[in-house]
Amino acid sequence: MPDLQAVVQEIAAEMAQRPDRGEVAHYIPELARVDPQLFGIAVIDADGRAAVGGDADVPFSIQSISKVFTLTLALGMIGDRLWQRVGREPSGNPFNSIVQLERERGVPRNPFINAGAIAVTDVIASGHQPRESLGEILRFMQSLARDPTITIDGAVAASEKRTGFRNTALANYMKSFGVVEGPVDYTLGVYFHHCAIAMTCRQLATAGRYLAHSGRDPATGYSVVPAERAKRINALMLTCGHYDGSGEFAYRVGLPGKSGVGGGILAVAPGKASIAVWAPGLDAAGNSHLGRIALERLTKRMSWSIFGD
Amino acid sequence: MPDLQAVVQEIAAEMAQRPDRGEVAHYIPELARVDPQLFGIAVIDADGRAAVGGDADVPFSIQSISKVFTLTLALGMIGDRLWQRVGREPSGNPFNSIVQLERERGVPRNPFINAGAIAVTDVIASGHQPRESLGEILRFMQSLARDPTITIDGAVAASEKRTGFRNTALANYMKSFGVVEGPVDYTLGVYFHHCAIAMTCRQLATAGRYLAHSGRDPATGYSVVPAERAKRINALMLTCGHYDGSGEFAYRVGLPGKSGVGGGILAVAPGKASIAVWAPGLDAAGNSHLGRIALERLTKRMSWSIFGD
Amino acid sequence: MPDLQAVVQEIAAEMAQRPDRGEVAHYIPELARVDPQLFGIAVIDADGRAAVGGDADVPFSIQSISKVFTLTLALGMIGDRLWQRVGREPSGNPFNSIVQLERERGVPRNPFINAGAIAVTDVIASGHQPRESLGEILRFMQSLARDPTITIDGAVAASEKRTGFRNTALANYMKSFGVVEGPVDYTLGVYFHHCAIAMTCRQLATAGRYLAHSGRDPATGYSVVPAERAKRINALMLTCGHYDGSGEFAYRVGLPGKSGVGGGILAVAPGKASIAVWAPGLDAAGNSHLGRIALERLTKRMSWSIFGD
Amino acid sequence: MPDLQAVVQEIAAEMAQRPDRGEVAHYIPELARVDPQLFGIAVIDADGRAAVGGDADVPFSIQSISKVFTLTLALGMIGDRLWQRVGREPSGNPFNSIVQLERERGVPRNPFINAGAIAVTDVIASGHQPRESLGEILRFMQSLARDPTITIDGAVAASEKRTGFRNTALANYMKSFGVVEGPVDYTLGVYFHHCAIAMTCRQLATAGRYLAHSGRDPATGYSVVPAERAKRINALMLTCGHYDGSGEFAYRVGLPGKSGVGGGILAVAPGKASIAVWAPGLDAAGNSHLGRIALERLTKRMSWSIFGD
Incomplete structure (x- = not known):
């Protein structure tokens, strides 16, 4: 070795x-x-x-590496019920594709393409203020990394929010099928911020x-x-x-x-x-x-x- | 343990x-x-x-398990040049889908969906009579399994040939893009038979x-x-x-x-x-x-x- | 006769x-x-x-009948330049499909599917407050129908806005390609209201x-x-x-x-x-x-x- | 005037x-x-x-202009039953696209794209030798044009047959769904020849x-x-x-x-x-x-x- x-x-x-x-x-x-x-x-x-x-x-x-940790959190919250909202198959399409959502009634192929990760974030954000949900995600990361200084880069999050039209499209599209349950703005707010860790x-x-x-x-x-x-x-x-x-x-x-x-x-x-x-x-x-x-x-x-x- | x-x-x-x-x-x-x-x-x-x-x-x-072995053979024949004719990504579609072929100019997503396996078989069949190519595949299987009695079920192969319209469609479609090079009938003949091992x-x-x-x-x-x-x-x-x-x-x-x-x-x-x-x-x-x-x-x-x- | x-x-x-x-x-x-x-x-x-x-x-x-009149208005404003933003072909897909947008870089197939009509509305709304644009559309309808009493049904517009997630998805999607130029909220506001005439x-x-x-x-x-x-x-x-x-x-x-x-x-x-x-x-x-x-x-x-x- | x-x-x-x-x-x-x-x-x-x-x-x-006349003939033979095998909507796709066939279980969108015209030809060819069916189509054209000298260009038909892999794919694909009923070779033979008038x-x-x-x-x-x-x-x-x-x-x-x-x-x-x-x-x-x-x-x-x- x-x-x-x-x-x-x-x-x-x-x-x-x-x-x-x-x-x-x-x-x-x-x-x-x-x-x-x-x-x-x-x-x-x-x-x-x-x-x-x-x-x-x-x-x-x-x-998007944050998606591994939000998936972990969401599975901890609702277990295998998560799989009613998101699939487990490779998509065969780019990360921000919307095509499959139309064919599969708003259910994203897997939790790692953007649509799937937004659906996972929606689970975490559900019933909370965005600030609380974000706090939970951040504390989880700090605890796993054993470093309380980890933060969110606000400029990146703001930049993403300003230009994130395709993600906004994905979230609204899933909302129209009920796959995103919470207010789209809340869910996207949490999503843009955890990506900016x-x-x-x-x-x-x-x-x-x-x-x-x-x-x-x-x-x-x-x-x-x-x-x-x-x-x-x-x-x-x-x-x-x-x-x-x-x-x-x-x-x-x-x-x-x-x-x-x-x-x-x-x-x-x-x-x-x-x-x-x-x-x-x-x-x-x-x-x-x-x-x-x-x-x-x-x-x-x-x-x-x-x-x- | x-x-x-x-x-x-x-x-x-x-x-x-x-x-x-x-x-x-x-x-x-x-x-x-x-x-x-x-x-x-x-x-x-x-x-x-x-x-x-x-x-x-x-x-x-x-x-389709035979596809693992024909892939092995074809890689042995032409090495990484094989990847000019077939991809290495999950398709996100059923085994006999033709949709991606149209979008990707006849190049199948991977060697394990039907289209990809037909393209792989075409490599093996190229320049040989179907009988010779089949013989080679069969001998390879017999040698790996250390059992010379392994044979092809002719009734299954014939049945598949008679009803294999979608595979015939896939092969002709790839032929139109030059991804299948040999005569479609030869390639399909070998394909149907190695699947019938x-x-x-x-x-x-x-x-x-x-x-x-x-x-x-x-x-x-x-x-x-x-x-x-x-x-x-x-x-x-x-x-x-x-x-x-x-x-x-x-x-x-x-x-x-x-x-x-x-x-x-x-x-x-x-x-x-x-x-x-x-x-x-x-x-x-x-x-x-x-x-x-x-x-x-x-x-x-x-x-x-x-x-x- | x-x-x-x-x-x-x-x-x-x-x-x-x-x-x-x-x-x-x-x-x-x-x-x-x-x-x-x-x-x-x-x-x-x-x-x-x-x-x-x-x-x-x-x-x-x-x-959606309003789309005929907004098309007329938009053509009056920018003439054939409109066709840089929207096509003239049947889509072969349902009215609210988003699939073609992905394949065709955000340009809708024609001005009568939802995406196309939103792009047309964006032309009309461009550079104005939503209230002004809507006023112009409404006056155009009143003038053509020779009836100044025609109005917008605010309850329908509000209802559509509350539930219009797919249209919001379409608009944001086009915005990501620059096909919608104005603020998505403005354009959609005008769109939902002219549909509610x-x-x-x-x-x-x-x-x-x-x-x-x-x-x-x-x-x-x-x-x-x-x-x-x-x-x-x-x-x-x-x-x-x-x-x-x-x-x-x-x-x-x-x-x-x-x-x-x-x-x-x-x-x-x-x-x-x-x-x-x-x-x-x-x-x-x-x-x-x-x-x-x-x-x-x-x-x-x-x-x-x-x-x- | x-x-x-x-x-x-x-x-x-x-x-x-x-x-x-x-x-x-x-x-x-x-x-x-x-x-x-x-x-x-x-x-x-x-x-x-x-x-x-x-x-x-x-x-x-x-x-493909021949498709107008084969449609006329096929409607004369089986009337509106034809529409069980072929649709009446624009396809929104190129003439030789196979994508929609997969999504719509082998039923072509309309009788004028290649797939649809092959399905129409299959109706005409059904139960006859290719020579007979072709004779019928040719006589119909001669009679409408009031000119018995109209013929089929054999070189064009042969050329098309030799290179018509995409049409062969379409026909086999429809055959797999039962939309083409007759032998694929017969139907395609008639199709390639009437296109060569x-x-x-x-x-x-x-x-x-x-x-x-x-x-x-x-x-x-x-x-x-x-x-x-x-x-x-x-x-x-x-x-x-x-x-x-x-x-x-x-x-x-x-x-x-x-x-x-x-x-x-x-x-x-x-x-x-x-x-x-x-x-x-x-x-x-x-x-x-x-x-x-x-x-x-x-x-x-x-x-x-x-x-x-």
């Missing part, structure tokens, strides 16, 4: 030098300003040892440890979710975590993972490690270009693919 | 008794006649020990061992495919192996698997076992109803899910 | 008695309360003679005369639109005026016509007459069931089909 | 000189060889007077006269179809005759018309004239570029639009 710290350093060094850096997301003005030269990686193994490289302690907008790779990898370890945070022994549920969230990340690039990610990386348009990816090597990478430039499917390559290197060097050695 | 043989027996006993048996495929008359009470399971572990239950030695029509659970589980063991057949030490390729075929099985029920299969079973409308499923527990189950009744997505439940039991009892303990 | 007044009376008598009355639109609560027994018809010939029957003087919610069959038939007479109102000699444009609006009504029932309407009635979910239809027999019918019950495609049958009777009896005697 | 002969001459002169000639269809090799400089027009008025211009007596491949503008305009005159051929007084049916065929031509350019054709020309990829268009001015134009270059929707412009000129000059003066 190669030395994890050395492997992480090599990867960080390679990524720092590569000229191909993808395209920084420009649809949210605040994200467009991020420097594409940045790259961070943090890997936390089963024993809690962190191997970090590059800009592992620079916070970035986690964006800023975290470092180190914080994110820490927060994701329960998924790598049967639902239990090894640092505290505290069970975040039952083991069965952790496995299932991982399965969803594998099949749906990278939109219409999910097949490619499974094929090349071989780990459950969830990407965000901020350029972050949270990946899980079950039983072995929780991993966060960050590189702001995206590929055509909207996933971090170097982030994916870094994970490909890591799983290959460490023999961590879930599909075999 | 529970005793594998005991677990397999328990599962076979439960499946024999369950009243919910799904619907036997009726679109191929020859398949419609199969007794829905049949159930077979065979698990071959890393040491080559077989645990079998039920009708594990009764041959059935492997149908008859095998037992025991033979199938034996044939699938290279996927569980880094591309190498542990019985012979012979490398069928490079380790990298075995992982990638497993990834494709996980994301695309059950059509628009692939997400559900990953969520419930947590293993790479490929189903056929004959009611068989080949599943792979990387590093641990190759598994074949068979129960003729299908669910709404066209996958074996009891087969999936049996695998769910097995992975849970044996802690074999690739998504965590 | 049969006597128009007699024909109209016969039709009104038949429609009053028919048991098949369709389904009153229930998605807007205010419309759901309308009595399905009501039926009105008004035909105004080239000489200005009105033949009326049934409830021709009972006001109803004209709903209440008119009688007699008023509506009067208002539509310019379309039957080369763009000129025969009562005043005033040219509302150039003759060329009147023909083109008629062509659009023929091909797109009844959503995915447009082919059927052309096939059976053979006149340009525009329906509304309030149960009204405005139809035009070029050179001969302007016609309004109203029966609240709808068919499966959302068009007035008895309205269409009444028009079928009328064109047949009067030999008014544009497709031949 | 301007002099028809003079108008036709002017149009022919303008079309001969225009540099914009569209693109000759290249997907059938035999059609790709036709000289794009050719242009023909023939107009036959209610009194039987022919006004012709350009290459009005040069035969060309009528292609070669006619001149003069012959075609003569053949179309029954549609302009209430179903009756004014030359003989013979009723080809009931008046009601002639109107309905005209309505279908208006809404569906130019594929996804039908709205545009109605908007610009304002006459029922049917185009073919050979560059011909048959148009009908009800009560006034039967018109055939031919210019081999096509626009993006596959309709004759100059043919459409010539018809636009003609209807404007003659005030023949069905949508008003």
Whole structure:
């Protein structure tokens, strides 16, 4: 077994030098300003040892990676009833597609495309003021990452709200079928804000440890979710975590993972490690270009693919 | 760790008794006649020990499970050039859908939906007489299963040919885009016949061992495919192996698997076992109803899910 | 030539008695309360003679029929530049479909499906307060119908606004592509209100005369639109005026016509007459069931089909 | 009223000189060889007077224009039962699209898209040898055009058969739903051949006269179809005759018309004239570029639009 710290350093060094850096997301003005030269990686193994490289302690907008945690929260609230409102199949369409909603009466294909994540947020937001729901999500993240300083980047949230017409369309569309139950403005407000949570790779990898370890945070022994549920969230990340690039990610990386348009990816090597990478430039499917390559290197060097050695 | 043989027996006993048996495929008359009470399971572990239950030695029509092996063959022939003709993403549509082909200029989403498998067969059939290509596929199966008696059920192949209008439509459609290169009749002839290969659970589980063991057949030490390729075929099985029920299969079973409308499923527990189950009744997505439940039991009892303990 | 007044009376008598009355639109609560027994018809010939029957003087919610008049206004404002924002082809999809918008980058197929009509309204509303734009539309209708008492039913508009999630989705979706330019709330406010204009069959038939007479109102000699444009609006009504029932309407009635979910239809027999019918019950495609049958009777009896005697 | 002969001459002169000639269809090799400089027009008025211009007596491949006549024949055979197998709505998709077939269980949207025309041909071909069915269609054309020398261009038919993979896909797809009943090869054989009928503008305009005159051929007084049916065929031509350019054709020309990829268009001015134009270059929707412009000129000059003066 190669030395994890050395492997992480090599990867960080390679990524720092590569000229191909993808395209920084420009649809949210605040994200467009991020420097594409940045790259961070943090890997936390089963024993809690962190191997970090590059800009592992620079916070970035986690964006859709937050959907893993809101899914966890919503399942904790209403359990399998959630699946009446959102499916569990890959969509075969881009992250912001509305086509399938029409054909399937407003029920999104899975909790990781935008429509599905909005429906999940609606479950969390239901019956609360947006501020309360957001507080709950944020406290959950702080607790998992064991860092109370994690905050929401208000400028990103405001920027997203101002320009989030497609998400507004998705939410209203689902509302017309009763899949979104609460006031659209409330649900979207919470959604835009939890996507704007800023975290470092180190914080994110820490927060994701329960998924790598049967639902239990090894640092505290505290069970975040039952083991069965952790496995299932991982399965969803594998099949749906990278939109219409999910097949490619499974094929090349071989780990459950969830990407965000901020350029972050949270990946899980079950039983072995929780991993966060960050590189702001995206590929055509909207996933971090170097982030994916870094994970490909890591799983290959460490023999961590879930599909075999 | 529970005793594998005991677990397999328990599962076979439960499946024999369950009243919910799904619907036997009726679109191929020859398949419609199969007794829905049949159930077979065979698990071959890393040491080559077989645990079998039920009708594990009764041959059935492997149908789309053959696509795993034709994919293996075609990759062996032209390597990654195959991906110019077929994608690697879940389709989000039923196995025989033609919609995506129109939008994506005749290139099927993945090698496991019908269109993709026909394109793969076209690669194998190219430049040969159908008889030669079929011979090659059959010899490959016999060699993997170490059983030269495996044959093609001619009545099933003929039945499929007579009624295979949708597959004929798919093949002609791809031909119009040049994705199928050979004569449509030749390619379809080979396709219908390799889907009609008859095998037992025991033979199938034996044939699938290279996927569980880094591309190498542990019985012979012979490398069928490079380790990298075995992982990638497993990834494709996980994301695309059950059509628009692939997400559900990953969520419930947590293993790479490929189903056929004959009611068989080949599943792979990387590093641990190759598994074949068979129960003729299908669910709404066209996958074996009891087969999936049996695998769910097995992975849970044996802690074999690739998504965590 | 049969006597128009007699024909109209016969039709009104038949429609009053028919048991098949369709389904009153229930998605807007205010419309759901309308009595399905009501039926009105008004035909105004080239000489200005009105033949009326049934409830021709009972006001109803004209709903989508207003789209003919907003199209006329918008073309008057920006001419053929309008066609950069909206197409001229039948959509082949229901009135509130969002599927095509995704495939065609936010440009609606034609000005009579909801998305297209919202884009047209956005042109009218651009740069004005909603109140001003609405005032302009209303004055246009009053002037065409030569009746200053025509008003907007505020309860219907409010009801539509409260439940108009799909229209809100459409507007936001187009906004994300820049096809809607103004504030979504303004544009939708104007849209919901002009759909809530209440008119009688007699008023509506009067208002539509310019379309039957080369763009000129025969009562005043005033040219509302150039003759060329009147023909083109008629062509659009023929091909797109009844959503995915447009082919059927052309096939059976053979006149340009525009329906509304309030149960009204405005139809035009070029050179001969302007016609309004109203029966609240709808068919499966959302068009007035008895309205269409009444028009079928009328064109047949009067030999008014544009497709031949 | 301007002099028809003079108008036709002017149009022919303008079309001969225009540099914009569209693109000759290249997907059938035999059609790709036709000289794009050719242009023909023939107009036959209610009194039987022919006004012709350009290459009005040069035969060309009528292609999809034949669908008007096969529809007429099939309606004569099984009447309105035809509509159980084919719809009457514009498709909103290209002529050879297969998408809608999947969604609508194999029933094509209308008789003028390829799938619909194949279903119509299947009705005619049913229970006969292809040679007999073709003979019947050809005799019908010869009789309507009053010219027994009209023949099928065998080279075009053979070319189409060799390359008609998409049509073969459509036919097999419908066969899988039972919408095509006969042997696919027979039905397609007849279809490819009737599309390969070669006619001149003069012959075609003569053949179309029954549609302009209430179903009756004014030359003989013979009723080809009931008046009601002639109107309905005209309505279908208006809404569906130019594929996804039908709205545009109605908007610009304002006459029922049917185009073919050979560059011909048959148009009908009800009560006034039967018109055939031919210019081999096509626009993006596959309709004759100059043919459409010539018809636009003609209807404007003659005030023949069905949508008003």
